[in-house]
Amino acid sequence: MYYAKITGWGKCLPPAVLSNADLSTFMDTSDEWITSRTGIRERRICHCNFSDMAIVAARRALAAANVAPEELDLILLGSLTMDSLCPNTASLVQNAIGARNAASIDINSACTGFLYGLHIGTNLIKTGAHRKVLVIGGEFISHYMNWARRDVAVLFGDACGAVVLEASTERTGLLAARIGCDMDTSSAIQITNFGSAYSRLSDDFLYLGWNFEGQEVFKRAIKGMAFACEDVLMQTGLRMDDIHIMVPHQANRRILDALAKRLDIPEEKIMVNVHKYGNTSAGTIPVALTEALEENRIRPGDYVLMASFGAGLTWGAGLVQWGDRTVALQVSDADLPPCQQSALEILAPHIQRYKAHAL
Numbered sequence: 001m002y003y004a005k006i007t008g009w010g011k012c013l014p015p016a017v018l019s020n021a022d023l024s025t026f027m028d029t030s031d032e033w034i035t036s037r038t039g040i041r042e043r044r045i046c047h048c049n050f051s052d053m054a055i056v057a058a059r060r061a062l063a064a065a066n067v068a069p070e071e072l073d074l075i076l077l078g079s080l081t082m083d084s085l086c087p088n089t090a091s092l093v094q095n096a097i098g099a100r101n102a103a104s105i106d107i108n109s110a111c112t113g114f115l116y117g118l119h120i121g122t123n124l125i126k127t128g129a130h131r132k133v134l135v136i137g138g139e140f141i142s143h144y145m146n147w148a149r150r151d152v153a154v155l156f157g158d159a160c161g162a163v164v165l166e167a168s169t170e171r172t173g174l175l176a177a178r179i180g181c182d183m184d185t186s187s188a189i190q191i192t193n194f195g196s197a198y199s200r201l202s203d204d205f206l207y208l209g210w211n212f213e214g215q216e217v218f219k220r221a222i223k224g225m226a227f228a229c230e231d232v233l234m235q236t237g238l239r240m241d242d243i244h245i246m247v248p249h250q251a252n253r254r255i256l257d258a259l260a261k262r263l264d265i266p267e268e269k270i271m272v273n274v275h276k277y278g279n280t281s282a283g284t285i286p287v288a289l290t291e292a293l294e295e296n297r298i299r300p301g302d303y304v305l306m307a308s309f310g311a312g313l314t315w316g317a318g319l320v321q322w323g324d325r326t327v328a329l330q331v332s333d334a335d336l337p338p339c340q341q342s343a344l345e346i347l348a349p350h351i352q353r354y355k356a357h358a359l
């Protein structure tokens with residue numbers, strides 16, 4: 001049997017920063033409210049396409065693994081903010097990086113997209129069906145944001161991350177996973193007025209609405225992630241004390257604190273960067289994982305616990321045993337096109353549009 005070793009990792013953060021103070025220039029909110037309720041201080045706003053971020057993250061992960069694009073046989077891309085409905089965005093990444101021998105699949109399970117992809121990619125390697133898989137997770141959620149909704153707009157940001165999985169006989173990579181979906185709360189996070197369930201004849205077809213039940217999501221997130229974490233520990237025969245670092249979905253600092261308390265895991269073992277980027281949905285785990293490696297918080301052989309939740313409400317956890325290398329083999333010079341605008345300048349036309357709609 002093969003394991004799926006994580007041999008490369010990379011992230012892409014767009015440079016334009018939107019602070020809490022910036023948000024309070026066009027909506028009735030404050031740094032105090034956002035920081036105390038969520039822990040978020042700022043987030044990034046993308047100035048190009050989602051696939052541009054995915055391509056940069058992919059190139060950086062491939063360089064870290066020293067894997068040529070032609071060696072890949074599968075690309076899995078977790079996101080809910082794809083460039084287009086057709087073709088899929090994984091194929092755009094495939095074309096841009098030159099992964100001519102890969103199959104390309106988009107996965108939409110919202111914030112759990114990366115974890116679902118890691119689970120699927122790992123198991124396809126374990127069966128012998130694939131040998132080198134690129135798993136990408138990320139979001140261009142500012143594109144779908146309703147800038148008239150202060151309860152939603154302050155929470156999210158744009159980013160993308162990626163890992164390379166390679167077949168290995170070493171006991172390494174994702175050792176156990178548990179994924180699921182609370183089917184009775186599918187409307188708790190919902191983007192409305194977009195998709196084939198909505199009339200194309202409606203006057204406000206382009207006005208994106210959001211159903212968002214923050215407190216319900218809060219409770220379910222903790223319950224779902226705690227259950228999934230306990231399940232992967234049971235599957236592997238490990239205890240919480242054996243975990244070296246937890247890399248959870250970064251939605252809200254208060255959710256992370258409550259999860260830590262419930263799982264009885266010390267705060268210093270939890271990777272937190274939600275203050276810098278907000279909730280980047282499927283991007284949070286691969287970006288936080290890359291930063292944990294850059295900050296030398298993961299050592300060879302460490303047990304890394306991941307947990308996530310998102311619209312659906314999807315949830316899951318994964319337990320990774322890190323391999324023998326925590327340093328990138330090569331560094332890619334791939335980057336986004338230059339950004340000439342501030343985050344507020346990028347968003348100005350969108351904010352105007354939502355303001356006009358509200359009048």
Ligand code: ACO
Pocket residue numbers: 028029030033034037038110111150151152154155189213214215217218251252279281309310311
């Ligand atoms: N600024 C100022 N006031 C605000 C803001 C804002 N940005 N947003 C809401 N308020 C107001 C509300 O209108 C309300 O006012 P009222 O009492 O006069 O009616 C008050 O603040 C309290 O609102 P609540 O919704 O009760 O605030 P709560 O403490 O529950 O915090 C939050 C809201 C942060 C959304 C919280 O419920 C939460 O974190 N939920 C988890 C949801 C989450 O993180 N989702 C992201 C996951 S989605 C995904 O991962 C795909």
